[in-house]
Amino acid sequence: MNTLSINNLNLTYKNGFQAIDNISLEINNGMFGLLGPNGAGKSSLMKTIVGLQKPSSGSIVFNNVDIIKNPEFIKQNLGFLPQDFGVYPKISAYDLLEHIAILKGITDRSNRKKQILDLLEKVNLLDFQKKEVHTFSGGMKQRFGVAQALLGNPKIIIVDEPTAGLDPEERNRFNILLNDISQDIIVILSTHLVEDVRNLCSEIAIMNQGKILRKGEPKLLMAELEHKIWSRSIDNNDLENFYAHYEVISRQLIERNHQITIFSEEAPEDFKPVNPLLEHFYFYTLTQKP
């Protein structure tokens, strides 16, 4: 079993902006979902865990080793798929993996070749190994990104918004791949796609403004909202009125009608009860005043 333990972590950027505000988390094998809106601090947290930036205070311990003091330890055990991979050089998928493998210290030639071919097969890119990565589709690039993250058999992999921009089929394929690899290692996934997290992650944390607002098992979190979520369709002109009188957690257009979903301990008049979804819990958490 692998354990990542984050304690009272803070990060203030040079311009004075505090992107991580006293975060503590303990993460074990399996898939951990970090949910939060744009600017919540997800990438800041991930880049700090992988050692690309140093926190202002606090500790990060991986398998009992302080990785802020020993960044080499996490580098040997880690795979990272950043939110923006940057520009791909004009070389083939195979050659790029080989290059990254050498950087990761996989020096034995035959072992390296075997690992690369195994990974290309795992991410379903074996037939494209001679194609240049910059010509790949978005989904193929993401799967290539997973292959490079898995080089060197890491014990922890961190993927930052990996399914943004993928079509539903590619997204599904990508999620299955992540699920497969999360059996024996830690996979930390950041996203604002609540649905992905609901189906994949055994544990989640909701982050906003640098803070972890809530964490836990999706099923247990959703259970907190049992019999407290209600919805109805309304006239657009009444929107303001409903916002003034109810704890509105979301509104949607359903078949061109405005539908609002609210939180209420008691049954409100003219609303229908709704089975709570993780999405409701997410929006409910984000609307709570600190």
Ligand SMILES: Nc1ncnc2c1ncn2[C@@H]1O[C@H](COP(=O)(O)OP(=O)(O)OP(=O)(O)O)[C@@H](O)[C@H]1O
């Ligand atoms: N190098 C930096 N210097 C100063 N502020 C930064 C820096 N990087 C990020 N920030 C700020 O920190 C906050 C958190 O940014 P971050 O990229 O971590 O959010 P995020 O949750 O990953 O958002 P997104 O979903 O859009 O990727 C933002 O307000 C951002 O402007």
Ligand SMILES: [Mg+2]
């Ligand atoms: Mg980000």
